Amino acid sequence: MGIVKVAISIVTYNSKHIFNVLEHLKKEFANDNQFRFLIFDNNSTSEYKERLSEYKDFAKITFHHENNGFGFGHNYNLLQAEEDFFLIFNPDVILLKNDLITMLAQFEKDNTISMLVPKVINEDGSTQYLIRDRVTVFDYALRFIPFQFVKRIFDKRLASYECRDLPDDQNVDIRIGSGCFMLMKGEVFKEIKGFDERYFMYFEDYDLCLELEKRKKRIVYTPFTKIIHYYERGAHKNSKLFKIFMKSMYKFFNKWGWRFF
Secondary structure, eight states: OOSOOEEEEEEESSOSSHHHHHHHHHHHHTTOTTEEEEEEEOSOOHHHHHHHGGGTTTSEEEEOSSOOOHHHHHHHHHTTOOOSEEEEEOTTEEOOHHHHHHHHHHHHHOTTEEEEEEEEEOTTSOBOOOOBSOOOHHHHHHHHOOOHHHHHHTHHHHHHHTTTTOOSSSOEEESBOOTTEEEEEHHHHHHTTSSOTTOSSSSHHHHHHHHHHHTTOEEEEEEEEEEEEOOOOGGGTOHHHHHHHHHHHHHHHHHHOOOOO
16 A cells, blocks of 8 residues: 555644643654644634644644534545545544554555544543444433432443443454544545534534445444543533533434434
């Protein structure tokens, strides 16, 4: 396959982690023209934008005049990009260059893969269970409910929902990966016209994966590469984000069919 080009898209809105992330990325990827970084700012504060502009020599930065959401920003960055691969990359992710190169090599070994997602871990090395095999109203209610005794009763169901039994020694096909880190063929992203921009935030990654499934495109989880994700679970803590989450969930089930249990 030779040297392939990768467009790495980051969408941010006042992200508190992005500057540490960018410093790390500069050290890992400095002066390597195989990788191009595209940052889309969703109208953050003036102080934030001023600080972000200090990285214009490392990344192409777009300062948008309003916040149109996560999918809109990635589509802006990527739908006109010419690179072979696109990486959807959260502003709160720590990535080693060698891990990305390892993932690219897996596409070379198996050209039938459309999207590859890595193992996602916390800072302490524990696993974040972000992969899904199904999306139901009941499972989301379980995740948000504050009563631990209820979660214990349905622990097996939650474990199944969070795909906690994925192997650590082999790649495996999955239905739904997390939008915090998605490496995919650029032509495939363009074929499905990117993210559905009707989702301001939340569920756009699930939606994109189901669009791939509908076209019989393979999504593969690989445990052989890892990223650190500073997982905030904002919708669990912030009422404004929770309202956005609920609106997106309603749009998702309206589009793909309501499944309650």
